[in-house]
Amino acid sequence: xxxxxxxxxxxxxxxxxxxxxxxxxxxxxxxxxxxxxxxxxxxxxxxxxxxxxxxxxxxxxxxxxxxxxxxxxxxxxxxxxxxxxxxxxxxxxxxxxxxxxxxxxxxxxxxxxxxxxxxxxxxxxxxxxxxxxxxxxxxxxxxxxxxxxxxxxxxxxxxxxxxxxxxxxxxxxx
Amino acid sequence: xxxxxxxxxxxxxxxxxxxxxxxxxxxxxxxxxxxxxxxxxxxxxxxxxxxxxxxxxxxxxxxxxxxxxxxxxxxxxxxxxxxxxxxxxxxxxxxxxxxxxxxxxxxxxxxxxxxxxxxxxxxxxxxxxxxxxxxxxxxxxxxxxxxxxxxxxxxxxxxxxxxxxxxxxxxxxxxxxxxxxxxxxxxxxxxxxxxxxxxxxxxxxxxxxxxxxxxxxxxxxxxxxxxxxxxxxxxxxxxxxxxxxxxxxxxxxxxxxxxxxxxxxxxxxxxxxxxxxxxxxxxxxxxxxxxxxxxxxxxxxxxxxxxxxxxxxxxxxxxxxxxxxxxxxxxxxxxxxxxxxxxxxxxxxxxxxxxxxxxxxxxxxxxxxxxxxxxxxxxxxxxxxxxxxxxxxxxxxxxxxxxxxxxxxxxxxxxxxxxxxxxxxxxxxxxxxxxxxxxxxxxxxxxxxxxxxxxxxxxxxxxxxxxxxxxxxxxxxxxxxxxxxxxxxxxxxxxxxxxxxxxxxxxxxxxxxxxxxxxxxxxxxxxxxxxxxxxxxxxxxxxxxxxxxxxxxxxxx
Numbered sequence: 001x002x003x004x005x006x007x008x009x010x011x012x013x014x015x016x017x018x019x020x021x022x023x024x025x026x027x028x029x030x031x032x033x034x035x036x037x038x039x040x041x042x043x044x045x046x047x048x049x050x051x052x053x054x055x056x057x058x059x060x061x062x063x064x065x066x067x068x069x070x071x072x073x074x075x076x077x078x079x080x081x082x083x084x085x086x087x088x089x090x091x092x093x094x095x096x097x098x099x100x101x102x103x104x105x106x107x108x109x110x111x112x113x114x115x116x117x118x119x120x121x122x123x124x125x126x127x128x129x130x131x132x133x134x135x136x137x138x139x140x141x142x143x144x145x146x147x148x149x150x151x152x153x154x155x156x157x158x159x160x161x162x163x164x165x166x167x168x169x170x171x172x173x174x
Numbered sequence: 175x176x177x178x179x180x181x182x183x184x185x186x187x188x189x190x191x192x193x194x195x196x197x198x199x200x201x202x203x204x205x206x207x208x209x210x211x212x213x214x215x216x217x218x219x220x221x222x223x224x225x226x227x228x229x230x231x232x233x234x235x236x237x238x239x240x241x242x243x244x245x246x247x248x249x250x251x252x253x254x255x256x257x258x259x260x261x262x263x264x265x266x267x268x269x270x271x272x273x274x275x276x277x278x279x280x281x282x283x284x285x286x287x288x289x290x291x292x293x294x295x296x297x298x299x300x301x302x303x304x305x306x307x308x309x310x311x312x313x314x315x316x317x318x319x320x321x322x323x324x325x326x327x328x329x330x331x332x333x334x335x336x337x338x339x340x341x342x343x344x345x346x347x348x349x350x351x352x353x354x355x356x357x358x359x360x361x362x363x364x365x366x367x368x369x370x371x372x373x374x375x376x377x378x379x380x381x382x383x384x385x386x387x388x389x390x391x392x393x394x395x396x397x398x399x400x401x402x403x404x405x406x407x408x409x410x411x412x413x414x415x416x417x418x419x420x421x422x423x424x425x426x427x428x429x430x431x432x433x434x435x436x437x438x439x440x441x442x443x444x445x446x447x448x449x450x451x452x453x454x455x456x457x458x459x460x461x462x463x464x465x466x467x468x469x470x471x472x473x474x475x476x477x478x479x480x481x482x483x484x485x486x487x488x489x490x491x492x493x494x495x496x497x498x499x500x501x502x503x504x505x506x507x508x509x510x511x512x513x514x515x516x517x518x519x520x521x522x523x524x525x526x527x528x529x530x531x532x533x534x535x536x537x538x539x540x541x542x543x544x545x546x547x548x549x550x551x552x553x554x555x556x557x558x559x560x561x562x563x564x565x566x567x568x569x570x571x572x573x574x575x576x577x578x579x580x581x582x583x584x585x586x587x588x589x590x591x592x593x594x595x596x597x598x599x600x601x602x603x604x605x606x607x608x609x610x611x612x613x614x615x616x617x618x619x620x621x622x623x624x625x626x627x628x629x630x631x632x633x634x635x636x637x638x639x640x641x642x643x644x645x646x647x648x649x650x651x652x653x654x655x656x657x658x659x660x661x662x663x664x665x666x667x668x669x670x671x672x673x674x675x676x677x678x679x680x681x682x683x684x685x686x687x688x689x690x691x692x693x694x695x696x697x698x699x700x701x702x703x704x705x706x707x708x709x710x711x712x713x714x715x716x717x718x719x720x721x722x723x724x725x726x727x728x729x730x731x
Contacts, residue, residue, distance in 0.1 A: 006205045012212045017529065020219055024526050027296050073730030074677070096298040101523030102646050102675035105298045134676035134730035145297070164226065164297075 028166045036170040042148035042163050043091040049167040051080040077131040079144050095129040096145040107132045143168040184494030191549035206250035207537040213242030215529045222292040229305045237356035251433040254548035264433045269352045271477040273359050275425045294647035295525050311365045321365045328358040423499035430547040431480030438479035487554040495550045506539035596707045607702035608648035613709040615639040619720035636685045637722045643678040649703040658691025682722040
């Protein structure tokens with residue numbers, strides 16, 4: 001074995017370890033980060049995170065929001081977005097709450113009437129995404145990932161284009 | 175010398191060879207295994223990046239990772255064996271058996287689960303589910319045509335690359351050919367099964383299926399044996415343990431034989447003539463085989479002949495080698511378990527430390543395994559050249575060695591089970607892979623009440639309370655009930671259970687079990703990511719009616 005090969009492999013191993021720690025430990029590094037209160041745009045729509053805060057119960061009117069109380073030990077985290085612009089047909093967006101090495105998909109959402117598939121094909125208005133998270137995990141929540149996508153419009157349609165942005169929480173939640 | 179003492183002698187010889195490995199070889203081995211580790215986790219990391227841009231690139235990433243791993247294994251084995259087949263030839267000849275071994279023994283599942291963990295943690299479970307769905311060839315005609323086109327194109331490209339490799343002998347062309355072959359096999363494995371499922375469903379709706387059901391029912395009535403059930407139970411009881419205990423180590427040794435350059439004849443030679451001299455029927459048959467799978471000469475026969483060479487070494491040697499192989503894996507499994515426990519106790523993100531655990535498994539344990547393979551194959555060759563006749567008949571040797579392996583397997587199963595299952599009692603919560611699983615409140619009755627509905631059966635309903643907790647995204651847990659030599663899936667057809675990170679999910683799971691099967695007791699088996707736990711149900715007294723709450727209840731402890 002030539003020493004140069006051994007050095008090369010050692011360098012590759014160190015590079016992998018570093019890349020792993022960065023990508024898994026700090027997934028939002030190098031991604032598009034939008035501070036709370038600023039807008040991200042995709043496929044004709046503009047989305048802005050207005051508020052991210054925990055609540056103990058939900059008001060009526062949420063899609064599937066019954067019961068309106070979280071399970072024991074958990075809390076609802078409400079992300080309020082404002083939507084502007086004129087989204088193209090079959091475009092959509094969905095949310096994922098970012099913790100440390102883990103995350104939570106949206107549990108409920110409140111959409112303006114006429115909404116199709118989470119965000120797209122809708123008039124402007126307010127979109128509220130609700131996450132149910134363990135109370136003990138509130139301190140690790142750093143923000144919300146929003147995945148925008150555009151499909152060919154069929155059921156189980158192929159995603160034609162996708163984009164992700166990270167909406168940063170204004171401050172610590174827990 | 176009896177077969178048993180021969181077995182111990184062979185085991186001792188193999189152990190002694192470890193001490194004679196030159197120090198320079200250790201260095202090369204460590205470098206090769208580290209490169210393999212980089213390839214494995216590098217491909218997982220890159221797969222997590224590219225899947226956002228284009229899900230299909232996942233297959234390319236995993237293929238590149240596997241070929242890089244195989245290249246490192248071949249390089250290490252060639253170093254240990256002191257030569258052997260040309261690198262490109264060994265790569266071409268071992269790709270198919272290597273992937274087959276990887277697929278059959280759950281290594282491919284392992285890498286896919288690891289990719290799933292990375293994607294789940296970064297993007298959420300729905301994203302991964304959406305992504306996998308978008309790769310379903312039955313989801314749209316465009317995807318179906320695309321999959322078929324890529325399969326055909328990769329087949330043709332590989333044939334062209336192999337032709338170029340035969341002409342030029344350049345390793346880089348051999349590597350490219352292996353990558354294309356891996357893409358072909360991965361695509362076939364990931365997408366092909368959906369097409370097969372669709373065909374099976376389609377066939378299930380045809381008259382042919384009902385004729386077959388009637389024929390099986392008639393056979394069952396005539397001989398009082400449910401033949402498919404009997405075969406499934408037999409495979410579960412004998413086939414799976416035998417495959418894990420014996421076939422896996424022997425398949426690895428045969429792969430080492432291919433790398434060592436075991437010569438195999440061509441198919442035409444086996445039929446007793448050169449291809450030009452073959453009869454028209456044989457020639458036509460060979461042409462069909464060539465068209466569908468021209469790799470028989472290059473990929474199947476070398477492995478088959480290497481396997482034959484391994485078996486020729488005799489039962490005592492095989493017994494000693496298989497025992498040593500499992501001792502090594504038991505050591506690896508134990509260290510892996512301790513590291514997982516340490517990570518859990520420290521409260522660290524297991525995904526962040528995943529490569530650290532892999533370092534032990536893929537560098538240390540796999541490196542030792544390659545040393546064992548090289549030593550074992552050298553011993554195979556020594557035994558072949560010595561051609562010493564065994565003082566005891568072959569069947570007696572086989573019987574004795576089989577008995578020793580069965581005793582070891584039983585001893586192993588008493589503590590951990592064949593598949594590495596830990597034992598637990600009802601009411602306990604145990605770790606299964608990365609999940610904490612509890613089974614409690616077991617009861618059984620002639621009738622089960624679910625919500626407003628009461629279900630009756632000639633058999634018995636067994637109901638248990640299942641709880642699953644995951645602090646971090648983890649693989650799902652599957653549940654089955656074992657009784658009377660048969661395995662029963664949950665009655666409602668739900669095949670897996672999971673919890674969101676930080677939540678504990680609980681629900682009642684119902685099994686419908688033959689009354690006679692419960693006479694000898696029953697156990698619940700929970701499996702996740704290759705780990706398993708068995709909860710012994712103990713004595714249960716049947717009651718007239720039991721209530722089951724199958725709705726999932728969550729708490730955040």
